[in-house]
Amino acid sequence: MAYILLRHRDIPDLDKLDVYLKHGGFETLKKAVTQMQPDQVTDVVKSSGLRGRGGAGFPTGVKWSFLPKNIWPHYVVANADESEPGTFKDREILEFNPYQFLEGLAIASFAVRANLSYVYLRGEFWYLADKLEACLAELEKAGYLGDRLFGTDYSLRLRVHLGAGAYICGEESALLESLEGKRGQPRIRPPFPAVVGLYAKPTVINNVETLANLPLIIGEGPGEFRRFGTEKSPGVKVFSLSGNVQKPGNYELPLGSTFRELIFTHGGGPSEGRKVRGIMPAGASSSIILVNDETFDKVMDTPMDYESVQGIGSLLGSASVIIIDDSHSMEWVINKTVRFFKHESCGKCTPCRDGTYWMGHLVQHLGREVANGSNLTLLKDVAVQMQGKCLCALGEFSTMAVTSALERFPEDFDVKAKA
Amino acid sequence: MHTHAAGNDTPEKTMLSEKYPDEVKAIFAKYPVDQRRSAVMPLLYLAQREEGYITKAAMKDIAGMLGVDVTEVAAIVGFYTLYHDQKAGKYRMQVCNDLPCALRGADEFLNSLCEYLGIQIGETTPDGLVTLEAVMCLAACDKAPMFQIQSPEEITYHENMTVDKTMELIEALKASGKEPA
Numbered sequence: 001m002a003y004i005l006l007r008h009r010d011i012p013d014l015d016k017l018d019v020y021l022k023h024g025g026f027e028t029l030k031k032a033v034t035q036m037q038p039d040q041v042t043d044v045v046k047s048s049g050l051r052g053r054g055g056a057g058f059p060t061g062v063k064w065s066f067l068p069k070n071i072w073p074h075y076v077v078a079n080a081d082e083s084e085p086g087t088f089k090d091r092e093i094l095e096f097n098p099y100q101f102l103e104g105l106a107i108a109s110f111a112v113r114a115n116l117s118y119v120y121l122r123g124e125f126w127y128l129a130d131k132l133e134a135c136l137a138e139l140e141k142a143g144y145l146g147d148r149l150f151g152t153d154y155s156l157r158l159r160v161h162l163g164a165g166a167y168i169c170g171e172e173s174a175l176l177e178s179l180e181g182k183r184g185q186p187r188i189r190p191p192f193p194a195v196v197g198l199y200a201k202p203t204v205i206n207n208v209e210t211l212a213n214l215p216l217i218i219g220e221g222p223g224e225f226r227r228f229g230t231e232k233s234p235g236v237k238v239f240s241l242s243g244n245v246q247k248p249g250n251y252e253l254p255l256g257s258t259f260r261e262l263i264f265t266h267g268g269g270p271s272e273g274r275k276v277r278g279i280m281p282a283g284a285s286s287s288i289i290l291v292n293d294e295t296f297d298k299v300m301d302t303p304m305d306y307e308s309v310q311g312i313g314s315l316l317g318s319a320s321v322i323i324i325d326d327s328h329s330m331e332w333v334i335n336k337t338v339r340f341f342k343h344e345s346c347g348k349c350t351p352c353r354d355g356t357y358w359m360g361h362l363v364q365h366l367g368r369e370v371a372n373g374s375n376l377t378l379l380k381d382v383a384v385q386m387q388g389k390c391l392c393a394l395g396e397f398s399t400m401a402v403t404s405a406l407e408r409f410p411e412d413f414d415v416k417a418k419a
Numbered sequence: 420m421h422t423h424a425a426g427n428d429t430p431e432k433t434m435l436s437e438k439y440p441d442e443v444k445a446i447f448a449k450y451p452v453d454q455r456r457s458a459v460m461p462l463l464y465l466a467q468r469e470e471g472y473i474t475k476a477a478m479k480d481i482a483g484m485l486g487v488d489v490t491e492v493a494a495i496v497g498f499y500t501l502y503h504d505q506k507a508g509k510y511r512m513q514v515c516n517d518l519p520c521a522l523r524g525a526d527e528f529l530n531s532l533c534e535y536l537g538i539q540i541g542e543t544t545p546d547g548l549v550t551l552e553a554v555m556c557l558a559a560c561d562k563a564p565m566f567q568i569q570s571p572e573e574i575t576y577h578e579n580m581t582v583d584k585t586m587e588l589i590e591a592l593k594a595s596g597k598e599p600a
Contacts, residue, residue: 082558083558085517085518085555086519086556087558088558088561091558122558123499124501124574127573127576159450161449161460161461162460162461164463164464165500165502166499167555179457180457181459181460181485181495182491182495183494183498199451240561242523242561243519243522244523280518284517284556320560322519323522333518336521343555344555346498
């Protein structure tokens with residue numbers, strides 16, 4: 001199967017503009033700008049069923065159609081703030097297939113008639129900022145960006161904005177705050193960014209991988225895109241596989257491929273003599289899927305699409321699949337995830353700011369008896385109390401590994417046995 | 420250790436707009452003319468180029484350029500992990516020991532580095548060359564153990580690392596005073 005998103009693995013030097021052009025590059029943008037109406041582009045994306053690859057899985061074309069037509073200008077911001085522990089797919093696309101992503105961003109910009117769009121790149125991807133800036137300069141020189149594209153009245157400029165290390169800026173409203181030169185703290189919604197976004201104007205925010213799908217969808221049509229994947233989760237997806245497997249890495253597979261295929265066929269399974277014990281399919285934000293002799297086949301045969309993963313008590317998210325083998329205790333695992341969210345909480349909402357602090361304290365002293373039972377019951381209580389009480393998903397995400405570990409791996413938290 | 424330039428008796432260009440006029444102009448050109456505040460992050464990186472951290476004077480300078488209070492600028496410095504308001508080693512070696520890296524031995528790697536360098540996490544080698552830090556996910560989970568090196572000029576990734584390879588890198592940094600490409 002030829003690669004769709006990781007095409008650079010088939011075509012060497014695809015990050016050079018002449019090579020990208022030789023392989024049909026920017027013909028789709030030209031087609032869109034010269035032969036289609038912006039709304040037509042949106043309709044094609046809608047009918048493709050493309051869902052956001054950043055984690056939420058919201059239908060991309062529908063998101064675009066929320067922008068009001070009586071407030072201008074419109075903006076598109078590419079979310080390249082890839083920071084979920086376990087996710088490293090956008091980085092590969094940005095580094096080796098940057099023009100496909102940029103063409104997608106240009107197509108999205110045309111669809112909503114944005115004349116200025118941004119790439120919000122996480123600060124750690126410093127070396128990619130220079131690379132993308134160079135790509136943009138090449139594109140302006142070659143006439144694929146700038147004034148009056150392809151002789152039409154449509155003009156477009158793209159700019160790179162470098163973040164400075166904050167997981168929360170991957171959350172779209174925090175990202176906009178950051179781009180406006182403020183601390184990256186989520187906004188109260190409504191209003192949603194589609195109406196009041198960047199500089200208080202209608203704004204679309206799409207993930208890098210989402211945008212990289214657009215040249216295929218607009219160029220070849222939704223049917224071509226739907227050749228892979230399932231009815232509700234069409235297309236291919238880049239799965240970032242990490243943790244206790246022999247061959248970690250990015251694997252581009254149709255949505256709906258099974259865990260078995262990813263973990264064993266491609267990832268080589270856990271190391272010799274070890275067993276898979278837990279899977280976190282959406283990075284540190286996941287509920288941990290229990291794998292034991294009883295559940296093994298059911299889990300491994302589960303298709304990795306949005307609905308099916310939900311069906312076994314977790315989420316697909318951005319498909320950052322972390323494998324935990326039987327040499328690790330879940331107590332240690334949630335110490336790690338809680339530490340992460342405690343560090344990354346932006347501090348705006350009290351349940352998240354204080355809740356992640358207290359979870360951090362409690363997971364380190366689980367054996368200790370307190371007035372109302374043990375720290376274990378208190379931990380569960382704090383986690384449950386946080387859920388559904390914050391402006392963004394970070395607070396809730398921080399509790400997923402905790403509550404699922406306590407419920408599904410109780411033997412790892414046998415306080416009495418340890419005492 | 421390199422010497423501090425501040426406090427020279429010759430009059431010195433201290434404002435970013437005087438020192439880096441082209442860069443400052445290019446930064447503001449990225450954003451709509453009425454949205455100057457968006458430039459705060461790239462301006463902070465520019466200010467950090469000098470000493471590897473952002474001085475109070477630089478924050479005041481940037482606040483003046485943007486027309487915001489210096490407290491606003493300081494709050495942004497404090498919010499983002501890649502901005503620093505304290506002097507540290509010339510190179511900040513930032514080792515990821517988040518869950519995916521830790522599943523592949525990042526904690527053991529970090530502990531060994533501490534031992535070899537004779538410092539704890541957060542400390543700087545006596546020669547002022549390297550500050551060792553533990554950081555959150557850097558999107559390189561399949562290439563653990565790994566770290567990034569933040570220097571005043573840039574950030575570089577170093578993946579699939581071993582203690583030996585890391586010590587070689589540190590020796591090279593020491594010898595050249597500059598990171599090898």
